[in-house]
Amino acid sequence: MISDAPVLQRSSEPAESAAAPSRLSRYARPVLGLLLPLTLALGWELVVWLGWSNGRLVPPPSRIFTTITDLTHSGELVRHIAATLWRVGLGFAFGVIAGTLLGAISGYWSLARRLLDPTVQALRAIPSLAWVPLFILWLGIFETSKIALIAVGVFFPVYLGVMGAILSVDRKIVEVGRVFRLSGFGMIRRILLPAVLPAYVVSLRVGLGLGWMFVVAAELIGASEGLGYLLLDGQQLGKPAQILAAIVTFAILGKLTDWLIEIAAAPFLRWQDAFGQAKGA
C-alpha cells in the first residue's frame, strides 16, 4: 500500500547525457508521456464518431466531458466534490494529528516506543478495510464512520514516517546542537524539526494518497452524496460516462491536493537536492 510513495528523496537525477540533448528531453519527456493516452483518447473518439462503435460501455472523451459540464451546471458536481473533500479533509486532519503525535512520542522516547510501537505495528498488519463493519457498528453508517476509516488510513504512514524520521536523525548533527548547548526546546526547533521535515512531507503525501483511496471505499459502502456515490450511482443506473467523470474528478482532486502539500512545503525544503532541480520524471 505504501509502495507508491512519492519519490522525493531521489538524489539528483542521473546526469542527463550532455548539454545539447538535455533541453530537448526537458520538454520532450512530458510530451512523450502524454502521447499514448492522447492518441488512445483521440483514436477512440474517432472510432465512435465514425460509428464503428456506439461507445455505450466505453464512452468517448467528449461524452465524459459533456457529463462533467452537465454535472457542473446542475450544481451536482460541486455538491459531491464538497462532500468528498470534507470527508477527506477531516479524516486527513485527524489521521495526521494522531500520527504525528504518536509518531513523535515513539520516536523521541524509547520507553514509549517499546510500549506503543508493537501495538501499532500489529494494528497496521490488519487491512484497514477490515475495520469497516466494526466502524459501522460503532459509529453508524453516516459521516463518523467514514471519517474514522479515512483517518485510520492516513494515520499509519504518518506515524511510521514521523517515528522513522526522528529515529534516523543524524546523531552527529544532534551533537552539533549539544556543542552549542541548545536546550531541549531549542534542539527540537533548530535541529530535529528541520531534519525531520523532508520525511514528514513524504509521509503526508503518502497519507493523503491513502486518504483518497479510503474515501472511495467509504463512499461506496453507503453514501447519499460524494464522488464515490457518483461512482456507485453510475454503476447502478448504467451510466459509464458518469463513472468515468467521477474517476477523472478524483484524479484531478488527488493530484491537486498532493500538489498543494508540495507547494506548501517547498520553501522549507529548498535545501534538498530533489527540489528545484531534477523534478522531471
Added chain:
Amino acid sequence: MLALDRVSKTYPNGVEALARFSAEIRVGEIIAIIGGSGCGKSTLLRAIAGLDRASSGTVTLDHEAISSPHAKIGIIFQEPRLLPWLSVADNIGFGLADLPAISRREKVARALERVGLTEKAQAWPRELSGGQAQRVAIARALVPQPEVLLLDEPFSALDAFTRRDLQDHLLDLWADTRPTLILVTHDVDEAVVLADRVLVMRPRPGRLFDQIEINLGRPRDRNSPLFENFKRSVLTSLDRSLDRNVPDRDATQGPGHAMWW
C-alpha cells in the same frame, strides 16, 4: 589554563579507552595529539568538550570543572557537520542565536570574509567542496570566540593540497584571538607544522606516552632541516609508542633513535 587531571574513561562495554591522562595546557598554546588509531584521542577530546563524561579524573578550564559542553570550548570534527537546511551564513551564525540580529550578521560577515567564502554566504552546504565546508565549520566554531578550540582530525578527509591550505589558514585564524588549540591528528607533518607541543599517546589503555616541544618560530618552513628533525623525533616516538617492549615514560629523545629513520 586547561588542566587535565588523571582523566580516565572506561566505556560501558569494558573498553578502557583512556587511563589517567594528565596534562596542563597554557592559554593560547597549540597542542597536537598524535597516536595510533584507537588509542583514545577522540575519547580524550570528547571528555574535554564535555560531550562525554570521564569515568574518573577531571577537566578544568580556569578552575571550572567541565562536565558538559561549555561556551568557552568549541569543537571541530572530522566531518564539517554543517546543518544542510541552513545557508552557509546561517551555519556560521548558528552559535550566535542569543545575539541581536544586527551584530550577528556583522560577525558572520566578518567570519565569511576571514575564511574567504563571502560569495558563498547564501549557498547551501551541499554546494560546497570538502575544503570549503570544513572552512565553514571552522568559522562556525570560531565565531563565538571560544577560549579553547578542539579539533578531531579536522583535515584528514581532505586531499593533501587542501589540507596544507587549511593548516595555514587555521594558523592565520588562530592568530586573530589566539585561543588554545588542541588538535588530534595522525599526520606527523601536520603536528609539527602547527603545534607548540606534540603529545604522543599509546593504546590499550589509551594514555600519554611522550611529549615533544616544537621549538620552531612561525611561519614554519616545511622543508627546513630543523623541521625534518622535529618530524623525525615525533616519528621515532610514535614508533616506540607502538613497541610493547618500550616501557611507559621512557622517552628521552636522543639522536640514536633518529637513526631508525
